[in-house]
Amino acid sequence: MADIARERVESWRSRMHAELHQNVVPFWMQHSLDRENGGYFNCLDRDGRRFDTKKHVWLQGRQVWMLSKLCGADPSRADTSRTEISRTEISRADISRADISRTDISRADNSRAGPSRAGPSRAGPSRAGPSRAGPSRADLLDAATLGARFLREHARREDDRVYFSLTRAGAPLALQRKIFAECFYVLAFAEYARASGDDSYRELALSELDAILRWIDDPTPLGRPRLRGQIATSELAVPMILLNLVSEVRGAPGSPTFGDREDYDRIEARCVASIRRHFDRERGLVFETIGADGSRLDSPEGRLINPGHVIECGWFLLDHARRVQDRELTRDALAMIDGALELGWDREHGGILYFLDSEGFSPQQLEWSMKLWWPHCEALVALLMAWRETGEARWFERFETVADWTFEHFPDPEFGEWFGYLDRRGVVSQRFKGGPYKGCFHVPRALFLCERELRAALGLG
Amino acid sequence: MADIARERVESWRSRMHAELHQNVVPFWMQHSLDRENGGYFNCLDRDGRRFDTKKHVWLQGRQVWMLSKLCGADPSRADTSRTEISRTEISRADISRADISRTDISRADNSRAGPSRAGPSRAGPSRAGPSRAGPSRADLLDAATLGARFLREHARREDDRVYFSLTRAGAPLALQRKIFAECFYVLAFAEYARASGDDSYRELALSELDAILRWIDDPTPLGRPRLRGQIATSELAVPMILLNLVSEVRGAPGSPTFGDREDYDRIEARCVASIRRHFDRERGLVFETIGADGSRLDSPEGRLINPGHVIECGWFLLDHARRVQDRELTRDALAMIDGALELGWDREHGGILYFLDSEGFSPQQLEWSMKLWWPHCEALVALLMAWRETGEARWFERFETVADWTFEHFPDPEFGEWFGYLDRRGVVSQRFKGGPYKGCFHVPRALFLCERELRAALGLG
Numbered sequence: 045m046a047d048i049a050r051e052r053v054e055s056w057r058s059r060m061h062a063e064l065h066q067n068v069v070p071f072w073m074q075h076s077l078d079r080e081n082g083g084y085f086n087c088l089d090r091d092g093r094r095f096d097t098k099k100h101v102w103l104q105g106r107q108v109w110m111l112s113k114l115c116g117a118d119p120s121r122a123d124t125s126r127t128e129i130s131r132t133e134i135s136r137a138d139i140s141r142a143d144i145s146r147t148d149i150s151r152a153d154n155s156r157a158g159p160s161r162a163g164p165s166r167a168g169p170s171r172a173g174p175s176r177a178g179p180s181r182a183d184l185l186d187a188a189t190l191g192a193r194f195l196r197e198h199a200r201r202e203d204d205r206v207y208f209s210l211t212r213a214g215a216p217l218a219l220q221r222k223i224f225a226e227c228f229y230v231l232a233f234a235e236y237a238r239a240s241g242d243d244s245y246r247e248l249a250l251s252e253l254d255a256i257l258r259w260i261d262d263p264t265p266l267g268r269p270r271l272r273g274q275i276a277t278s279e280l281a282v283p284m285i286l287l288n289l290v291s292e293v294r295g296a297p298g299s300p301t302f303g304d305r306e307d308y309d310r311i312e313a314r315c316v317a318s319i320r321r322h323f324d325r326e327r328g329l330v331f332e333t334i335g336a337d338g339s340r341l342d343s344p345e346g347r348l349i350n351p352g353h354v355i356e357c358g359w360f361l362l363d364h365a366r367r368v369q370d371r372e373l374t375r376d377a378l379a380m381i382d383g384a385l386e387l388g389w390d391r392e393h394g395g396i397l398y399f400l401d402s403e404g405f406s407p408q409q410l411e412w413s414m415k416l417w418w419p420h421c422e423a424l425v426a427l428l429m430a431w432r433e434t435g436e437a438r439w440f441e442r443f444e445t446v447a448d449w450t451f452e453h454f455p456d457p458e459f460g461e462w463f464g465y466l467d468r469r470g471v472v473s474q475r476f477k478g479g480p481y482k483g484c485f486h487v488p489r490a491l492f493l494c495e496r497e498l499r500a501a502l503g504l505g
Numbered sequence: 506m507a508d509i510a511r512e513r514v515e516s517w518r519s520r521m522h523a524e525l526h527q528n529v530v531p532f533w534m535q536h537s538l539d540r541e542n543g544g545y546f547n548c549l550d551r552d553g554r555r556f557d558t559k560k561h562v563w564l565q566g567r568q569v570w571m572l573s574k575l576c577g578a579d580p581s582r583a584d585t586s587r588t589e590i591s592r593t594e595i596s597r598a599d600i601s602r603a604d605i606s607r608t609d610i611s612r613a614d615n616s617r618a619g620p621s622r623a624g625p626s627r628a629g630p631s632r633a634g635p636s637r638a639g640p641s642r643a644d645l646l647d648a649a650t651l652g653a654r655f656l657r658e659h660a661r662r663e664d665d666r667v668y669f670s671l672t673r674a675g676a677p678l679a680l681q682r683k684i685f686a687e688c689f690y691v692l693a694f695a696e697y698a699r700a701s702g703d704d705s706y707r708e709l710a711l712s713e714l715d716a717i718l719r720w721i722d723d724p725t726p727l728g729r730p731r732l733r734g735q736i737a738t739s740e741l742a743v744p745m746i747l748l749n750l751v752s753e754v755r756g757a758p759g760s761p762t763f764g765d766r767e768d769y770d771r772i773e774a775r776c777v778a779s780i781r782r783h784f785d786r787e788r789g790l791v792f793e794t795i796g797a798d799g800s801r802l803d804s805p806e807g808r809l810i811n812p813g814h815v816i817e818c819g820w821f822l823l824d825h826a827r828r829v830q831d832r833e834l835t836r837d838a839l840a841m842i843d844g845a846l847e848l849g850w851d852r853e854h855g856g857i858l859y860f861l862d863s864e865g866f867s868p869q870q871l872e873w874s875m876k877l878w879w880p881h882c883e884a885l886v887a888l889l890m891a892w893r894e895t896g897e898a899r900w901f902e903r904f905e906t907v908a909d910w911t912f913e914h915f916p917d918p919e920f921g922e923w924f925g926y927l928d929r930r931g932v933v934s935q936r937f938k939g940g941p942y943k944g945c946f947h948v949p950r951a952l953f954l955c956e957r958e959l960r961a962a963l964g965l966g
Contacts, residue, residue: 087805095866096804207732215734267728271668273676343557344548405556406935410926411871413934465871467928473874474867 047437050502056447057498063455064491065178069114071460071477072107072484073179077187081213083194088478091459095476097212101199103483104191104210105228109292110488111188112232112239115181117492185239192236192245199229200248203265204255209480221268226256227285234293253293257311260286276336277345283318284357286311287364312364316373319357323376328383329402330354347402351388352419355381355396359426362433374433381426385442388419393469394449396420413468417482420450421490428497454487462487508898511963517908518959524916525952526639530575532921532938533568533945534640538648542674544655549939552920556937558673562660564944565652565671566689570753571949572649573693573700576642578953646700653697653706660690661709664726665716670941682729687717688746695754714754718772721747737797738806744779745818747772748825773825777834780818784837789844790863791815808863812849813880816842816857820887823894835894842887846903849880854930855910857881874929878943881911882951889958915948923948 075092076084078099086103087096179187198214199206206225209217230249237246259266260282270276290311321338323330332348335341361377364370388396395415399407406412423446431439453470454462456477464482465474478484499505536553537545539560547564548557640648659675660667667686669679691710698707720727721743731737751772782799784791793809796802822838825831849857856876860868867873884907892900914931915923917938925943926935939945960966 089866098804211734213734216732217734219732271677271680273672273678343559405550406937408935408940410875410934413928414871467874473871474869476867479869 048440052444053440053498053501056444057495057502059451060491060495060498063451064488064495067455067457067460068462068488068491069178069184069484072488073183073187074460076107076478076484077190078194078212079190081194082190082197083210083214084191084484085212086478086483087480088476090456090463090475090477092477098217098480099194099210099212099214100480100483101195101207101209101225102228102481103478103485104195104199105225105232106485107483108188108191108195108232109228109235110484110492111184111191112235113492114488115184115188115239116235188236188239192232192240195229195232196245196248199225200252204252205265206252221266223256223259223266223282224285226252226259227289230256230289231292234289234295238295249293253289256286256289275341277341278318278321278334278336278338280319280322280330280332280350280353280357283315284353284360287315287319288360290315291360291364291367312368316361316364319361320376323380325376325379327402328379328386330357330380330384331402344401344405344408347405348407349384349387349400349402350398351384351396351400352398352416352422354384355388355419355426356422358384359422359429362426362429366433378430378434381430385423385446390415390468395453395466395468395470396423396446397468414473415453415466415468415470417454417462417464418486420446420454421486424450424490425493425497428494428501432497432501509901513905514901514959514962517905518956518963520912521952521956521959524912525949525956528916528918528921529923529949529952530639530645530945533949534644534648535921537568537939537945538651539655539673540651542655543651543658544671544675545652545945546673547939547944548941549937551917551924551936551938553938559678559941560655560671560673560675561941561944562656562668562670562686563689563942564939564946565656565660566686566693567946568944569649569652569656569693570689570696571945571953572645572652573696574953575949576645576649576700577696649697649700653693653701656690656693657706657709660686661713665713666726667713682727684717684720684727684743685746687713687720688750691717691750692753695750695756699756710754714750717747717750736802738794738802739779739782739797739799741780741783741791741793741811741814741818744776745814745821748776748780749821751776752821752825752828773829777822777825780822781837784841786837786840788863789840789847791818791841791845792863805862805866805869808866809868810845810848810861810863811859812845812857812861813859813877813883815845816849816880816887817883819845820883820890823887823890827894839891839895842891846884846907851876851929856914856927856929856931857884857907858929875934876914876927876929876931878915878923878925879947881907881915882947885911885951886954886958889955889962893958893962 071088071092072084075088075094076086078085083099083104084107085094085097086100086107087094087098089095194214198210198216201207201216204226205219206229207216207218208220208225211217230252233245233249233252237243237249290308294308319330322332322334324340329349331340331346332350332353333341333345340346358377358381361373361380365373365377385396387400390397390413393415396419397412398414398416398419399409399412401407424443427439427443427446431437431443453466454464456463459477461477463472463475464477464479465472467473476482532549532553533545536549536555537547539546544560544565545568546555546558547561547568548555548559550556655675659671659677662668665687666680667690668677669681669686671678691714694706694710694713698704698710751769755769780791783793783795785801790810792801792807793811793814794802794806801807819838819842822834822841826834826838846857848861851858851874854876857880858873859875859877859880860870860873862868885904888900888904888907892898892904914927915925917924920938922938924933924936925938925940926933928934937943
């Protein structure tokens with residue numbers, strides 16, 4: 045961090061800490077816990093009100109993971125340099141048409157649409173309520189337990205498949221022909237076992253991981269047989285999430301569970317090789333879908349670029365490369381992050397575009413030009429890791445560009461947490477804080493990891 | 506039409522005719538026909554260039570239907586009052602970021618985004634090329650045959666399931682756990698049998714319709730067993746498409762196939778009763794999903810309103826009510842169309858919103874605020890039918906409001922056909938003319954039916 049003033053770094057660290065503990069985690073602790081049935085309500089409107097009682101297993105698992113992770117954070121990290129701001133320093137976010145009065149829907153009064161700016165203030169975090177250090181470890185563990193028990197009781201079938209969604213009481217609602225619900229079940233229990241000290245959750249995580257590994261090799265039991273016209277493909281999401289999963293199951297170097305299975309190294313190496321096949325080094329592009337033989341596919345799926353996904357993948361690889369001391373992998377990961385931001389950053393309106401076609405055709409995804417919260421979260425983490433890895437000021441400067449846009453557009457200073465879905469111009473399109481794909485995960489994970497990187501840079505360990 | 510000047514009506518009739526035959530049908534005749542493998546390329550970029558060679562069966566079937574329908578149009582309808590406009594009278598549509606040069610993608614130059622206005626001219630149609638009467642009946646039948654044979658050869662499995670998509674050569678690519686591909690197969694062959702005189706296609710349509718009716722009663726063979734937490738629901742799309750399908754299979758009153766199966770009346774009555782259960786008369790709202798017992802569901806699915814869908818359903822009902830002389834059904838259909846337009850019309854930016862939540866929550870669909878071509882197409886038809894049915898000038902005036910916005914925003918005067926996907930402000934979001942869900946169907950059907958209604962109003966039969 046030679047070229048970056050220490051106070052700039054400290055200012056961002058302090059902001060990440062305050063945003064996490066004052067504005068984000070309290071929202072979930074206050075609104076999501078279902079004390080009656082267990083688990084979490086994850087469909088929460090702007091102000092925390094429930095608009096659906098379904099429980100989406102991806103988000104139940106991710107919230108268990110996040111709360112458990114926060115339990116494990118070193119208590120000495122409690123922030124002491126928090127900057128305070130008054131509520132009036134932050135302009136109220138104007139929100140979209142969806143904010144019309146609930147009883148006024150028949151009038152379709154669209155007059156309230158307008159630019160959403162939470163204010164460009166660098167002074168400090170947006171916040172939901174009175175300043176405080178955030179929930180205690182006991183509260184976090186209690187909340188994590190609420191979700192872990194619910195998942196344990198309701199999410200997994202006898203054949204190890206994990207449901208996609210459940211009713212409020214835990215009855216199955218939907219099952220996907222994919223392995224991602226299973227992955228977040230593993231993620232949750234690996235971390236919860238560490239936080240709670242209850243090893244039975246670790247056993248559940250490991251047995252489910254085994255099932256996932258079997259299905260990756262033979263997806264037939266998932267129920268989507270390959271039709272005659274289909275070719276075998278490789279999806280970036282699979283090796284990427286598996287790499288992250290194995291890393292999470294192992295735990296940090298030095299943890300008691302690290303390296304206790306001989307085949308972890310082999311699985312990780314396989315994931316890395318598979319991800320690299322998606323990378324076109326010459327063009328700096330990572331494709332979401334390629335042929336199983338590594339070939340490029342000239343179709344909308346084959347040309348699809350998801351910059352946020354690539355950036356997330358980039359920091360998974362940086363993290364892995366750091367651990368296994370692979371300099372060439374570090375270089376590839378940096379090139380992936382660089383290429384995805386170069387392509388995905390919207391030079392006209394700012395922010396990261398959701399989908400692009402590598403040859404410039406219109407993506408088929410209707411939401412291609414929207415600005416979603418999670419690619420921005422991933423970019424914050426990736427850019428700080430890239431900076432720490434290289435020591436080059438340009439990565440920190442890029443981090444600040446993305447962070448400025450992110451903090452100007454996503455946080456909700458009035459009710460806490462972040463908006464998730466903005467249109468291309470940065471206007472809030474969906475006002476809810478939690479939905480089927482947004483929960484207590486990307487925002488707090490990014491804030492948590494960004495603070496970790498910034499602390500390390502400051503020599504705070 | 507007492508209150509509406511005859512020249513206004515004639516001007517719109519002439520415009521619909523010219524748009525259909527000069528700007529829309531030629532685009533598909535020029536770019537979609539696959540002379541090598543049969544069937545149609547339906548993924549076509551703005552200028553007609555293919556961006557994918559997949560063949561989506563919904564669109565193959567719809568194109569066969571449309572071309573066959575145009576074959577059957579009375580040749581005396583050839584337009585004689587066509588207005589001519591020079592190319593320069595229409596401002597070039599500015600298109601979105603997706604229009605960046607294909608080789609320049611790595612620069613992510615977004616500077617070309619801007620409002621898309623095809624010009625507010627009422628002078629005449631946008632067009633793709635030199636003025637002409639459009640393809641001959643022989644050419645249309647030849648093109649319909651190309652698609653019908655391809656579908657007959659490749660689309661249907663032995664168990665009567667119909668694939669969702671095929672490769673260019675006809676090998677199966679995807680199968681949905683829904684009945685809509687089957688419906689468009691029936692639609693195609695019912696009309697193609699009439700256009701070609703080949704009754705074997707009518708037999709195929711009828712046997713597939715029988716299979717659809719069986720699956721509506723027992724969807725088990727579709728492969729999506731009901732999980733314990735799910736409740737039985739009724740989806741508006743099912744009775745709605747079935748009502749249209751039976752009407753199409755019967756043919757127009759006086760046609761040789763009309764009324765040749767005794768149970769048609771019974772099926773239609775069941776569809777109408779089912780659709781009516783989705784209608785909340787007091788609020789004027791039609792819900793996409795209700796409980797199978799008719800109950801309202803307090804969930805995002807249960808609160809979902811799709812105004813374009815309701816408007817389309819409205820004209821299906823108007824058409825049916827006209828035939829069976831049911832005045833009460835006419836009143837309900839008018840109220841549905843009225844309520845959907847009242848709720849769905851965007852008072853700020855104009856155009857019809859794609860999805861809404863009846864209680865004012867943010868819809869979960871990321872594309873909720875986009876302006877899609879097809880709801881506008883359906884509204885043009887519905888409003889003219891409502892006008893003809895009631896004789897009330899307010900329906901014609903509403904038609905003109907929607908038609909003005911539609912013709913200002915969707916047609917592409919440079920390359921023909923219409924853009925399909927605009928953002929809330931009316932800027933083109935996706936530049937392609939054909940994709941997995943847009944083909945040779947809604948635009949030409951609406952123009953064809955609008956001209957039919959306008960001719961009838963003018964006493965041209």
